[in-house]
Amino acid sequence: MDEVKRLAFLGRISNALGRTEVPTTVEAYPYENGPQAQLYKDATHDEIVEKFKIECDKVGTKYIETTPDKVAETILAEIATRGGGKVIFPKSEDIQHYHLDEAFASVTDGSASFVCWDADLGSKANIDAAQDAQIGITFPIMGIAETATIIQPSDKESGRSVGLLPITHIAVLQKSNIVPRMTQSMVTLKKMYQDNPADFPSNIVHISGPSNTADIELVRVVGVHGPINVTFILVD
Numbered sequence: 001m002d003e004v005k006r007l008a009f010l011g012r013i014s015n016a017l018g019r020t021e022v023p024t025t026v027e028a029y030p031y032e033n034g035p036q037a038q039l040y041k042d043a044t045h046d047e048i049v050e051k052f053k054i055e056c057d058k059v060g061t062k063y064i065e066t067t068p069d070k071v072a073e074t075i076l077a078e079i080a081t082r083g084g085g086k087v088i089f090p091k092s093e094d095i096q097h098y099h100l101d102e103a104f105a106s107v108t109d110g111s112a113s114f115v116c117w118d119a120d121l122g123s124k125a126n127i128d129a130a131q132d133a134q135i136g137i138t139f140p141i142m143g144i145a146e147t148a149t150i151i152q153p154s155d156k157e158s159g160r161s162v163g164l165l166p167i168t169h170i171a172v173l174q175k176s177n178i179v180p181r182m183t184q185s186m187v188t189l190k191k192m193y194q195d196n197p198a199d200f201p202s203n204i205v206h207i208s209g210p211s212n213t214a215d216i217e218l219v220r221v222v223g224v225h226g227p228i229n230v231t232f233i234l235v236d
Contacts, residue, residue: 090158
């Protein structure tokens with residue numbers, strides 16, 4: 001756009017805003033006073049969790065509520081419900097915390113097999129394993145109630161392929177880590193990584209239900225570029 005057209009365009013906007021001329025500078029907007037921090041500010045955490053569940057229903061995400069001592073059996077039951085097969089999971093402290101290593105070893109009937117993401121094998125071997133898996137298990141660090149979104153960091157011990165390539169994605173999320181909106185999640189992420197930039201993961205994925213698109217003639221198609229089935233295990 002040349003200068004004459006640019007000024008004419010900005011002039012029309014300035015006139016609509018009641019200005020007599022196009023300003024040369026604009027003061028920064030005080031975002032701390034914006035509406036993004038006001039929405040849901042009076043909601044209790046239980047109400048935030050309920051909002052998360054309502055949005056799960058809207059986007060086609062299955063959710064199961066459980067307690068820490070029941071996580072292992074809940075996951076095994078969901079694996080059976082989803083048809084079993086090869087299951088890939090990250091090398092994570094959560095595996096030991098929820099005694100999932102013992103639970104996985106207890107499956108001896110051949111209905112499911114389990115493989116851990118192993119950074120020592122290299123990215124190709126891990127990606128191939130995720131591609132061959134029917135189910136991927138992850139442990140997101142946060143959830144966003146407004147859109148039923150989970151926030152999943154990726155690192156050498158848990159590549160994004162774990163929750164991207166298998167047909168079914170099972171994510172274990174603590175209810176206490178569900179925040180109202182992306183506003184709060186961004187603040188939390190800033191606190192987590194601002195002072196330790198070296199700890200920042202290779203990427204942080206926001207996942208809102210099964211993969212779907214309606215780009216072509218507004219016809220919704222599920223599973224175009226990710227899992228067809230998504231289950232959130234909500235840990236109380």
